[in-house]
Amino acid sequence: MRSKELTPQEIYLQQTLPSLEPYETQCRKAADSLNLGGISLAKSEAHFLRWCVQLSQADKALEIGTLTGLSGIYILDGLKPKGTLWTLEKNPQHMEKAKPLLQQFASERNKQVKPLLGDARETLAMAEAESPFDFIFIDGNKAAYLDYLIWSEKNLKSGGYLLADNVFLSGAVSELDFEHPFSKKQIHVMQEFNKRLLESPAWRACFVPTVEGFLLAQKN
Numbered sequence: 380m381r382s383k384e385l386t387p388q389e390i391y392l393q394q395t396l397p398s399l400e401p402y403e404t405q406c407r408k409a410a411d412s413l414n415l416g417g418i419s420l421a422k423s424e425a426h427f428l429r430w431c432v433q434l435s436q437a438d439k440a441l442e443i444g445t446l447t448g449l450s451g452i453y454i455l456d457g458l459k460p461k462g463t464l465w466t467l468e469k470n471p472q473h474m475e476k477a478k479p480l481l482q483q484f485a486s487e488r489n490k491q492v493k494p495l496l497g498d499a500r501e502t503l504a505m506a507e508a509e510s511p512f513d514f515i516f517i518d519g520n521k522a523a524y525l526d527y528l529i530w531s532e533k534n535l536k537s538g539g540y541l542l543a544d545n546v547f548l549s550g551a552v553s554e555l556d557f558e559h560p561f562s563k564k565q566i567h568v569m570q571e572f573n574k575r576l577l578e579s580p581a582w583r584a585c586f587v588p589t590v591e592g593f594l595l596a597q598k599n
């Protein structure tokens with residue numbers, strides 16, 4: 380959960396970075412209407428996500444955790460012309476708000492979006508038919524990150540990029556004694572997820588120390 384109190388650095392970024400309007404405001408308003416405004420990517424994180432998609436020269440991207448489409452519009456924007464985003468969301472209310480925005484944005488930019496509603500552990504099995512993907516963004520259920528990683532090891536192309544958000548669990552991965560909403564299982568899963576990406580010979584990975592923590596990795 381991102382803090383509502385912005386630092387001077389964040390205020391500078393808000394003022395300096397261009398937005399994808401009118402869609403960015405519509406995605407954020409839709410998240411606010413669900414009382415979930417604090418869990419979409421910050422603008423600077425969304426810009427970083429788009430840059431990663433561009434860097435990977437992706438035609439085919441997949442994201443886990445659509446919410447109301449904010450990260451999705453940035454992924455679509457970064458894809459190559461005619462590229463496709465598969466976006467996975469468990470909550471029908473979230474998908475109902477995201478789908479029209481993503482579809483309109485995609486059609487204006489000559490890209491395609493394939494929304495998949497359901498628990499990602501099931502919809503990932505459906506998406507497997509489209510593999511290999513060039514780019515994967517993980518921002519779904521924190522207790523399932525290891526499952527998402529194991530799936531990505533099979534379904535991301537060699538040389539493709541994976542970006543994961545919230546890998547610090549607001550600091551809870553440190554196991555220091557302070558109040559936070561994360562369970563022991565979520566902490567353990569995230570520690571194992573980070574370790575596997577950083578230590579496995581299958582990946583080249585690097586933390587991007589944002590407030591919530593990104594982990595960026597390229598598959599060997």
Ligand SMILES: C[S@@+](CC[C@H](N)C(=O)[O-])C[C@H]1O[C@@H](n2cnc3c(N)ncnc32)[C@H](O)[C@@H]1O
Pocket residue numbers: 418419420443444445446447448449450451467468469470473497498499500518519520523
């Ligand atoms: C942090 S939000 C995603 C934010 C979004 N990527 C953005 O920046 O706009 C996490 C989303 O993952 C969804 N989610 C949680 N568990 C899931 C699961 N098992 N399968 C698919 N989606 C899930 C939630 O409903 C929520 O919409």
